[in-house]
Amino acid sequence: MTDRYGSDVLSTDWRAPKRGRAVEAPAELGAVVEEVTTDWVGEIVAVDRDLHTVTLEDRRNRRRTFPLGAGFLLEGKPVLLTAPVRRTAPAKPTRTASGSVAVHDAKARVARASRIFVEGRHDAELVEKVWGDDLRIEGVVVEYLDGIDDLSEHLRDFRPGPHRRVGVLVDHLVKGSKESRIADAVRRSPVGQHVLIVGHPFIDVWAAVKPARLGLQRWPDVPRHLEWKKGVCQQLGWPHRDQADIARAWKHILGKVQSFGDLEPALLGRVEELIDFVTEEQP
Secondary structure, X not given: OOOOOOOOHHXXXXXXXXXXXOEEEEOOOOOEEEEOOOOEEEEEEEEEOOOOEEEXXXXXXXXXXXXXXEEXXXXXXXXXXXXXXXXXXXXXXXXXXXXXXXXXXXXXXXXXXXXXXXXXXHHHHHHHHHHHHHHHHHOOEEEEOOOOOOHHHHHHHHOOEOOEOEEXXXXXXXXXXXXXHHHHHHHOOOOHHHEEEEEOOOOOHHHHEOHHHHOOOOOOOOOOOOOHHHXXXXXXXXXXXXXXXXXXXXXXXXXXXXXXXXXXXXXXXXHHHHHXXXXXXXX
């Protein structure tokens, strides 16, 4: 007798997708994949680990960028695209990122009493990446303040003196700015002779990274009513919903900095000036 209803549907995994379950696959350059929600088919031409994105180029040379992860077909099968594994074994550099002669296996000097203050975490991370080797050899500690508004209070707690100098790096130190008024007040204070405040003209340290390193001709102009970092991310098409998105954007920017050559001269000279000030031997 013929089974008019066919086989028992419950005898197999009826919940399994028709194309099978997605498995992880590295987003290798040159592979052709399809993004299922848009039906966009293209060759993988770029993978950004920091922004967690993959860029596809179709047969008309048009490009679109998508988040890595689920939602792709590779050879007709669903995959979870992941960033490919790096395979590098770099030789020891002969120069530090700041351009100084590299001293390998040198022990860090005991920290000096003098300090360098910067405004925020991103400033500190950028200084560490480019000048970190030099600062460890010189025994200089960099601290970030979460803004410049409370600089006077930090200095009052630190108590600068002839052998306890403070160098301060300030964003957007231009004539007439809030930052310039704070700096002037410190210079006129009793501890002013033991404190050196220098600054760069950029509204944020992000802009001290040469825009060409990110494939830009210039940093975007952000309207004054928008928070600058979020405005930059918005105009560049980067995620900018919350602080986690901003942190990922900074990681992406910082990843493009390998040496002093990736930074604008207006920042380079100021940091070198601060290092000289706090490491100068006092009688």
